[in-house]
Amino acid sequence: MGALTEQISLTRTAAPARRKPGGLGDQLFRAASYASAILVLLVLFGILASIAYGGWPAFAEFGPGFITSSAWNIGQEQYGAFVAIIGTLASALLALLIGVPLSLGIAVYLTQLCPGWARKPVSMTIELLASVPSIIYGMWGLFIFAPLFARFVQVPVSNLVEGMPIVGTLFYARVPSGVGILTAGIILAIMIVPFVASITRDMLDQIPTVLRESAYGIGCTTWEVVRHVLVPQASVSIIGAIMLGLGRALGETMAVTFVIGNANRLSASVFDPGSTIASRIANEFNEADGLQLNSLMALGCILFVITFVVLIVARLLVRRVKVA
């Protein structure tokens, strides 16, 4: 019996190998395709490794205090990330507060209210907002939006709330120049709208029409259909879309650099200038060297960690998103 199995296995190995289709060219093609996929992986790890390597001296010098310190003194070589981290989070949060209702409104309009003929052009206009380069948003924010914002919002609101507790600090502009954290938040909100709105629209479109029809059939109003039928059905994807928008808002650079005012100051007022991690890197990187350069790299490292956590959560919630 043992001999028999041995014999069989021997014949197996001895049998002429099945001819593989294609020759060397086929193997090479396969290898190239495989290598390209690996390269995409390597780039992502390369980004993390290079930024961590560049920022390491700053982390080593300041320890965990780097994150909690709000110093940024080039003369005395004292650096801390706190102001930039708070600025990043605050502007992104404001962007969500303004951008999410806008996006949801647009998605509801496009899927429920828009007349058929206008749907495509309106959709396209909103999506084109995503193609406008971020530097153009920066110019628009600084030269068009900021003067209007200073004149019609900052000045009247400051005058109104001056002296009031809490709102008096939160909405008081010492120098109503139009730039500041809130301006950055508004520009970021406009920039995330096309992404959040188009994903939400696609998700609402995927909900079976029967559900909607039956809700209308029992006499629901549009509001009730949206609130009780559509939103619960698409909620996970909508949250994913919002996280994706948050990821964009956290890392956005040029537009924010134009309108945030670039001050290393912690202020309780949303009208005051501040800075984000990305805007600080963009502003100082070219003139920096030594520990300042390392500290900017360390800021980049913190930004990497924050955005990638947000993006990973977003991608887990929204499985796949269209590119265009």
Next chain:
Amino acid sequence: MDALNTVAGAAPPLQASRVRSGRRVADKLLIGASTLATLIGILVLGSILAMLIIEGVKGFSPLLFTEPTPGPGSEGGGIANAILGSLVMTFLGILVATPVGVMAGTFLAEYGRNSKLADLVRFLNDILLSAPSILIGLFVYTLMVRPMGSYSGWAGAVALAIIATPVIVRTTEDMLRLVPSTLREAGAALGAPPSKVITAITWRGASAGIVTGIILALARIAGETAPLLFTALNNNSWFSPNLMGGVPNLPVMIYQFALSPYPNWQQLAWAGALLITITILALSIVARFVIKSERAR
């Protein structure tokens, strides 16, 4: 579907007596708010375009395309060197990103398909797609600018290639998946090796879609500013063909000139902004129409 939306959207006439007023108010508020949100979106795009056209057209002249950017304080000048620099770097970026992106997309759609590796690459590629571009600038700075000791157009091109690749990977995979597997099976049944099946059948079937992905990537990188700040920087003269040192390019030129105190610089920045935005919007509109017709097929 559209017709149905219209009917639903027209909000069936509610009989006042039978509907509680609170419900009607909530409904009206929703309709008003979402229409307003859409109007705001359209208005913003309109005002951006209006701003660019009003400010940009003033500076348009043939000199724009023949003269290099002027030095600080000097009169006149154009943006010819920046246009050329941007074209060269964008072209080099796409030249690198296209083979890598198409091959990686092919791996995801054909060879890998449901493997663990493909899942991982797909996931990370999607993350890379929305990664902050400034981090890619820092990466290329550490990788190339520092070891080479100088800003260079090569570093700029690599940064742009890294931003373009995920877009191409993603569209290539999506478009290859639209090719029916019966076509692949027919090819394999004739004895064609996998590489032959892919190049002669699936790529050919999805060619319009893949080209669209490349156009989308082009639109994405043409206006990228942040990564170029640390890699190609900018320069006010014609660049040397070896692309070493600061290479002039439109986005960084716009950034520096728009915030400068010189009126002629600001004027050039507006002209450049108009040029770049029109180009990018045109590219995205073209890409959108090709993708639509491809998906409809």
